[in-house]
Every structure is written in structure tokens, then in C-alpha cells.
Amino acid sequence: MGPVRTRFAPSPTGYLHIGGVRTALFNWLLARQAGGQFILRIDDTDSERNRAEALQPILDGFRWLGIDWDEGPEVNGPCAPYFQSQRNERYVQAAMILLEKGHAYPCYRLPAELQKEREAAEKAKKPYVHRGEHRQTSPEECLRLYREKKAALRLKVPDEGVISISDRIRGVVEWQASLIGDPIILRPDGRALYNFATVIDDSEMKITHVVRAAEHLSNTPVQALVYRALGAEMPEFAHVPVVNEPNSKKKLSKRDMKKFLTPEVRAKLMAVGWTAEAIEIRDDLNPATVAFYKELGYLPSGLVNYLGRLGWSLDDKTEIIPLADMIHNFSLERVNNSSASFDPDKLFWVAGEYMKNLPLSEKVEKVIPFLQRAGLLNAQPSEAERKKVQTIVAACGDRLKLFSDVLSYGTPFFLKDPLYETKALSKRVAKEGVPDLLREFSAKLRQLPDYSVPTLEQALRDFCQEKQINTGLVIHALRVATTGIEVGPGVFDCLHILGREESIRRIDLALELATPPAPGQ
């Protein structure tokens, strides 16, 4: 066997599905570990859609995640083309060889007739195994018949015997050949069927490891028979367990993804600037797709780590596995054989762990687009503005788990006036004695020698000490007065970011709002 070559063969559906990425990732890891090649092949045999448009989101998704391909769309390679729709003549050619060699035969039965037979068998509680009448016809005669009148071409399945494959994840799996009906490999119009096309492609592309979703396990005996008939070398098979819906044993389906677009999900998307209409049009924006996480500002490295750990583990305790370690340590033998539920909470946590380790400068770069989209920053931020963003991001610290979190923590620093939460204002500012304290402290702010975080903190502590009051009282009041909200970076960071004049202006503004003029005045 030559160098390790793995592949992922998505249909151009217009989005990159989470479950698919996991399978692709395992393939990619295997290839990278062995210094082999990872191939992207597009299964577009039945696609009537605009291919370029439906393919782009998939390529974008992989690129965003850093999963690169050595051969495939846009990069090409020695086995081009990498679109099944452009490879049909190869399938026809291969089918003709099987016909000549007596491994295939034409079948003139109509689908409707077969359907009836199937139903009859079902009623009789007997397995339905289709065997066409031309199974015994000589290859020469079959070829003559086929030339005379095109028909569906069926593969001859042995009458008896066991088809056995050794799956790298499942172990040995066997099927009775007598229970497998002769499958169609070519339609009367010459279009190949999946089970046939896949084998031709995998064989021609010298794929050494077919790592795919477990739902393909049942296709494998037929494919094994095609390899055998072709006289081609069989690749290693590894069927990875499917990814289930959160908290469910149901497969995370590509169909019916709309149900993941819950009100909460919609709210998250709208918080980062998507309108309800845009979400409707971009029907791929939901938690089952990669694009969703990109839009919400998840770190791609976090998503890759999470997906890699879903169904595979390094040992009994490691959760955070840098990509290089994952490449180095990945093995099919440690892939679980039971299906796994996708857990958005854990993904969120992993993404946060990666964010903690991201250099500040990178956070700043990645956060800027979210601020721009929200209209808080213009398209060409000045050096001063970038500096301000940096200060804000630094002040956010570990609170920033997603890039979009900059909106919940940073917005008050970009608005002209804070958006005051009424409740917070009445709870923290419009409170017995607090307005006077704020006024006094505000006056102190004016006199500070500088406006740094330590100076501010010292000033406040001294002030509270002097007044014999709890520091929290003033701190909470200050935070609400200057940012409008109760949660966020440390209050001294907030004051520092705003600067002296703006801090004081906002305190005055809050006091105005919180203390309505006394009646009669």
C-alpha cells in the first residue's frame, strides 16, 4: 500500500454540517499524521443546484477551520476531476468491463414490477433478494443485449458465501451474500449509482483508508463486491459513529435543520447583527452548521478540538488537545463505536479555553469585525480606535469567550450615552445616600493626579474608608452610572477606558436620570 490517502466526499448542499466536519477531521488527522494526502471530492451526482454556490460555503468552512486539502476543488491534483458529475464516463467504462467479464448483467425489469415483488416478499415475511434473469446469460450475450437496448446494469452477487470486512473501528463484520440482492450499478441512462461511483473513485484515487459515517457500514458489502469484481485492492474501512442531536439519541440530521433555529439561537444571531429576514434567507445559520459558530465568533481551533474529542479520546483526562498533539496522537483504534450527542455547552467551554490562550493582538483583530458590523466602529478604524479596542479587550479578560462577547461587554464604551438599565439604575444609583456619594467622588475624580487603574482604585478605597462605608456601595453605583449595566469589566477599568471627562459626564447623566427633581420644583 502506498502513502496514506484519505478523503471526504461531501454533497454540495450549501452548508458545512457539524457531523460531516467531524468525519472529515478524522480523515484529515489520519492523513496529516502519516504525511499522506487528504482529498476533497464532491459527490454532486444528483445535484441540480447551482454547484459553485452550494459548494463555496463548504470550502469556506473547511478553510476557516484550517482543514486543508491536498487535492480537490480549487487546488486540483493528479486525479482530477474531483467532481463526480464530471467523472461519469469513467463509471460507464468500468461498468462495461464488468459486463464483459461477466460480473454484471443488464436488467430489463421495471421498477414498478420489482416494487411489487418486494412487497409480496415482505408480506410473506421473507427477505427480498433480487436476482435478475440474465445472471446466467453469457457475457457476450449480455453485452449484445445491452448494446441493442440499454438497461439498468446489475452487479452479480455470489449465490452463497460470506462477505467479510475488517473494520478498523468495528472489527470483523460479516454478511451472507445470499441475503444481498444484485445491486444496480448503472442506470439505463448511463448514470452511475453511489455505491458504484464511490468505489471507482476511491480506487482510482488510490484511497487507502475509507473513514466515513457509520450509516455507510451497510453499503460496504456491496462495495467490497465491486472491488472484488474490479480486481482492485480494497482500502481499509473505518466507520465512525454518527453525531446525535444534543441530549438525544437521534442523529444530527442534515434534513430538518430548521428545528435548531430556536428563539434563543435566533436571538444570538440577531445580537451579532443578523436581521430576522437575513437569517431566513441564509437558511444554513443554525447550530448544526459550521457557519453558525463562525458568525458567533467561536475560535475555530476550539471547534476542531471539540469535534476531535467527540467520539475520540486521548486518554482518561485530557480535554484540551492542541492540534499538533491531536495529529500526533490520533488513532482509529481509540475512536468510540457508539454514537455521540453533540453538546453545545461543552463546545462553548472548549472555545473559551482556547480564547484564554489567544494573544491579545489576535483577539483585537478578530473582535473588530463584530464591532464594525454592530456599527460601533467604522470600516477603517484609526490607530487610536484600535488602541481603545485593545484596552477594552484586555479589560474583558477571560470574560471574552467568543469574539462576539465584545458586544455585550464593550458596547457601553462606544456609545455616546450608555443605555441605562432602569432596574440597575434604581437599585444601584437611586438609593439612599448614593447620589451624594457619587457627586462627592466625582469631584475627587477631577483632582486625581492621573487616571490610571491603580490610582482610581486607591482613590476609591481611601474615599470609602474616610466615609466609613462599604466600597461595594460606590463601586456598584459607579459601574451602573458609567456603563448602564451591572456586569462587565472591573469598574476601574471602565473608568480608565472612558477617561476622566467622560466618566464625570456619565455620572452626572446617571444622577439626572436617577434622581428626578423633587415635586413642586
Next chain:
RNA sequence: GCCCCCAUCGUCUAGUGGCCUAGGACAUAGCCCUCUCACGGCUAAGACAGGGGUUCGAGUCCCCUUGGGGGUACCA
């Protein structure tokens, strides 16, 4: 119906016959730290689907049942 696959805390997992009184992580709850939130620290609760075997000994091996999933296509 028939064929194939799967089965440890709510979820992801460790476990390859004695190291298991079943370990870790997310989520949950409580406490601590603390200017809020987040981070961090500590603690709690929480699982071997059921039944038979095999064995001195079973989460681990075998069988059955149950439950999930996939296939049974001129879908992929």
C-alpha cells in the same frame, strides 16, 4: 419482516477479567476568592439498560431480552 451496528453519570468519555468503594471533563448545586460578571479553588449530587451464563473473580468474555441507530432503492 429480514440484515448489520451500538449500549458506563443529563452529556462527552476512561476502563481491554482482580489496580473499580467505577476515574476525568462539560452542565447542575453549595461554599471560598471577589467591585458585578467571568476566571480560579474546594465540595456535593450523578452511571456500568435488564436477565442468564463462563470464571475463584465480570463494567470488562458469551448468550438472550429490551432500547437506540443504519440498511433493505434505478438516494447519497
